[in-house]
Amino acid sequence: MTITGKIDVKEQDILGALRKFFEDVLNLEDIKAILVPQHLPMKNMVMPTLVTDPNQLNGIDPLAPAFPMNAAKIVSRLTRKPMGAKIVAVLRPCEIRAFFELVKLKQARPDEVVLIGIDCLGTYQNKDYFRFVEKNENDSTVKFYQNVLSAKGAKIDDVDLSPACKACEYPVALNADILIGLYGITENDYLMVQSQTATGENFLAQINPPKIDEPASRQDAVAAVVEKRIAYRDDMFVKTHEATDNLEKMTAYLASCVNCYNCRVACPVCYCKECVFSTDVFNHDPSQYLKWASRKGIIKMPTDTVFYHITRLAHMSTACVGCGQCSNACPNDIPVMELFRTIAQRTQEAFDYEAGRSIEEDPPMSVFREEEFAEVVGIDK
Amino acid sequence: MDDFEPTIIAFVCNWCTYTAADLAGTSRLTYPKNVRLIRVMCTGMVDPQYVIKAFLEGADGVLVSGCHPGDCHYINGNFKARRRIKLLKEILPQFGFEPQRLRLTWVGASDGIQFAEIIRELVNQLKALGPSQAKLKMVI
Numbered sequence A: 001m002t003i004t005g006k007i008d009v010k011e012q013d014i015l016g017a018l019r020k021f022f023e024d025v026l027n028l029e030d031i032k033a034i035l036v037p038q039h040l041p042m043k044n045m046v047m048p049t050l051v052t053d054p055n056q057l058n059g060i061d062p063l064a065p066a067f068p069m070n071a072a073k074i075v076s077r078l079t080r081k082p083m084g085a086k087i088v089a090v091l092r093p094c095e096i097r098a099f100f101e102l103v104k105l106k107q108a109r110p111d112e113v114v115l116i117g118i119d120c121l122g123t124y125q126n127k128d129y130f131r132f133v134e135k136n137e138n139d140s141t142v143k144f145y146q147n148v149l150s151a152k153g154a155k156i157d158d159v160d161l162s163p164a165c166k167a168c169e170y171p172v173a174l175n176a177d178i179l180i181g182l183y184g185i186t187e188n189d190y191l192m193v194q195s196q197t198a199t200g201e202n203f204l205a206q207i208n209p210p211k212i213d214e215p216a217s218r219q220d221a222v223a224a225v226v227e228k229r230i231a232y233r234d235d236m237f238v239k240t241h242e243a244t245d246n247l248e249k250m251t252a253y254l255a256s257c258v259n260c261y262n263c264r265v266a267c268p269v270c271y272c273k274e275c276v277f278s279t280d281v282f283n284h285d286p287s288q289y290l291k292w293a294s295r296k297g298i299i300k301m302p303t304d305t306v307f308y309h310i311t312r313l314a315h316m317s318t319a320c321v322g323c324g325q326c327s328n329a330c331p332n333d334i335p336v337m338e339l340f341r342t343i344a345q346r347t348q349e350a351f352d353y354e355a356g357r358s359i360e361e362d363p364p365m366s367v368f369r370e371e372e373f374a375e376v377v378g379i380d381k
Numbered sequence B: 001m002d003d004f005e006p007t008i009i010a011f012v013c014n015w016c017t018y019t020a021a022d023l024a025g026t027s028r029l030t031y032p033k034n035v036r037l038i039r040v041m042c043t044g045m046v047d048p049q050y051v052i053k054a055f056l057e058g059a060d061g062v063l064v065s066g067c068h069p070g071d072c073h074y075i076n077g078n079f080k081a082r083r084r085i086k087l088l089k090e091i092l093p094q095f096g097f098e099p100q101r102l103r104l105t106w107v108g109a110s111d112g113i114q115f116a117e118i119i120r121e122l123v124n125q126l127k128a129l130g131p132s133q134a135k136l137k138m139v140i
């Protein structure tokens, strides 16, 4: 049975209300720690923190439009082997979807973690968040929250949501154990909290929040956000395809790539312990570069850039959740997310797969059926 | 470009297509010399990156060829290969590589004649398509 309840918000202090809720969660007997984004005391940046002491939740700020990394990578670290205790992780929807992909890749385990997903209001790119927080200081998150949920929208001064968030059609964490709802709640004195799995129900029953019905306006509010995002996304697909549909254009698209592989490091689902591109295979013999150069009289250095990106697409696009951390990490502002999502849309569709949709569905490259894809065998048309 | 001779990189399974190619040779069958055979122990080991690399280095066509369903010596390598070819056929055309440039076939060890025919047909198809874009442009 789904439990739907409320988290009371006093004097518009949403973060205070969430802090209180997380304290209650951490005080539950079975829960040893909570992973939650906090403002670090030494610097005005929001980072994931692992907290065991309920008195250390003062800086929690899961609503800040800051997204320094996809925390699925952290949950993977925390769960790859048995920890001997249960923890709670407060995550964005795309972090939960990436976590599901990692579970299926056997790089994370779901048994010891309870997932709390908060409706995602979107995030700014790192550089933009720094400017935003510098200007708005302590009020920054509340200002963001109020603007997004009112008609004003997420754009504040010249800072706007990252392209990845603008194109994200999953603002609600439909597969978290416990969902915290922000969209479609018309009164400002509470947030919605809802169980979505048996585990979630068990924990929520222990916290026992005051019960409510799901606000009537919620579904429509979410649908409106999703519709806008899909329109942006589809337009992005068309533009990106147009900008990359032959090799010459791809070379231009990636022209300033320096093969730093930051995009791969930031990617939550690039699963290899050692990426082939950082092995000696790509430390070519010096004479090889001369051979390549003399073919056409010139080559761009460093080499293997287009090769790297297309290979990475082949390796991980079926697991791409579109979180945009690749773009966030690129020192040269290459729109990596746009390229990866555009191709991922096709590859996931081809295998009737959607990254992060379910924790059970097998990743397309890990399985096969005896009778399938007959059309790719043979040499007729 | 009437004198265009396409280059085909063929990843062939040791147990079947490679043996078939060998048989074609010992039976003195002729087939066009446009193909460079790379012997692999099973099509299931052909990582997509090999195919991508071949294309970016200027191959006009890539053939992956292995055992018939049920005959793979490693039980299901050929089925895994088929999924990877499917994947690559979704990705490569997005960057302007015509889907016909990438082919997957099953050729049994005794099918020397069939192997020679496949190569002949592929060469004809690739001649009709013309040289690959990677040959003409600076990419790496």
Ligand code: SF4
Residues within 6 Å of the ligand: A264, A270, A271, A272, A274, A275, A276, A277, A311, A312, A315, A316
């Ligand atoms: S690019 Fe490929 S080889 Fe490199 S880490 Fe990602 S999946 Fe692994």
Ligand code: SF4
Residues within 6 Å of the ligand: A256, A257, A258, A259, A260, A261, A262, A263, A264, A326, A329, A330, A331, A332, A333, A334, A336
């Ligand atoms: S982060 Fe940017 S520069 Fe670095 S490898 Fe990725 S696309 Fe290239």
Ligand code: FES
Residues within 6 Å of the ligand: B013, B014, B015, B016, B041, B042, B043, B044, B065, B066, B067, B071, B072, B073, B074, B075, B076, B077, B078
């Ligand atoms: S052994 Fe020939 S395809 Fe696997």
